Amino acid sequence: MSKVRDTFSGIADVYDRMNHALSLGLDLRWRRLAVRSVGASPSRILDIACGTGDMSIELARAFPQARITGVDLTPAMLEIARRKCAGEARVSFVEGDAMALPFGAGDNGGSAHFDCATCAWGFRNFPDKAKALSECARVLAPGGTLVVLEFFRPERRILGALTSLWLRMLAPVLAPGRGDAYAYLRESMRETVSVDEFVALAEKAGFALKSRRFLFPACTCLVFAN
Numbered sequence: 001m002s003k004v005r006d007t008f009s010g011i012a013d014v015y016d017r018m019n020h021a022l023s024l025g026l027d028l029r030w031r032r033l034a035v036r037s038v039g040a041s042p043s044r045i046l047d048i049a050c051g052t053g054d055m056s057i058e059l060a061r062a063f064p065q066a067r068i069t070g071v072d073l074t075p076a077m078l079e080i081a082r083r084k085c086a087g088e089a090r091v092s093f094v095e096g097d098a099m100a101l102p103f104g105a106g107d108n109g110g111s112a113h114f115d116c117a118t119c120a121w122g123f124r125n126f127p128d129k130a131k132a133l134s135e136c137a138r139v140l141a142p143g144g145t146l147v148v149l150e151f152f153r154p155e156r157r158i159l160g161a162l163t164s165l166w167l168r169m170l171a172p173v174l175a176p177g178r179g180d181a182y183a184y185l186r187e188s189m190r191e192t193v194s195v196d197e198f199v200a201l202a203e204k205a206g207f208a209l210k211s212r213r214f215l216f217p218a219c220t221c222l223v224f225a226n
Helices: 002-022 026-036 054-062 075-084 129-139 157-174 179-191 195-204
Strands: 044-048 067-072 091-095 114-120 140-150 208-215 219-225
Touching: 002 026, 002 075, 026 054, 026 114, 026 140, 026 208, 026 219, 044 054, 044 129, 054 067, 054 075, 054 091, 054 114, 067 075, 075 091, 114 129, 129 140, 129 195, 140 195, 195 208, 195 219
Parallel strands: 044 067, 044 114, 067 091, 114 140
Antiparallel strands: 140 219, 208 219
């Protein structure tokens, strides 16, 4: 995972700006739609691969009684997330690997059982997605919800080609000197699993698919029950 950490460390300062620009602002809508799919109001939420904290912030807005814990592999991203949430005691951030989450799985009397886990654009970067899914299942309370927002490998080649071209054209303009990082992001989208393959991995980890929604032009929101 050192390559992933190095890649995101190198773009941490432009990450938010690039997300908004490359998605034409749609990332904001996609997060809101994903948060709405959480369902019944949870009290403890885990935001996996939280990056600079935008999903954690959206969760905190939607669920004012919940405690949100963001976990990410990259200290530079977490530093930005903590600055954004300074003064908000309900939101905390910890450094950790999604394939070995730094939480126990005991009872609620002092455990890290979460009612809900979210992961926005993170699974694409996990080398062992099955292990990350099993970790999600481990720390989620029985009946908990997993919400995954992701750019899976497009089933239509033309869509993948257009997405790659979009990144290739805009990244050098919006983030000069970060070409290697965005080349990695293009590669990760091309090499990741399809939606159907991911759902099969999740079901093998013990999850049941509740809903599947394609978000134009290239994103998918999946909701699972633990």
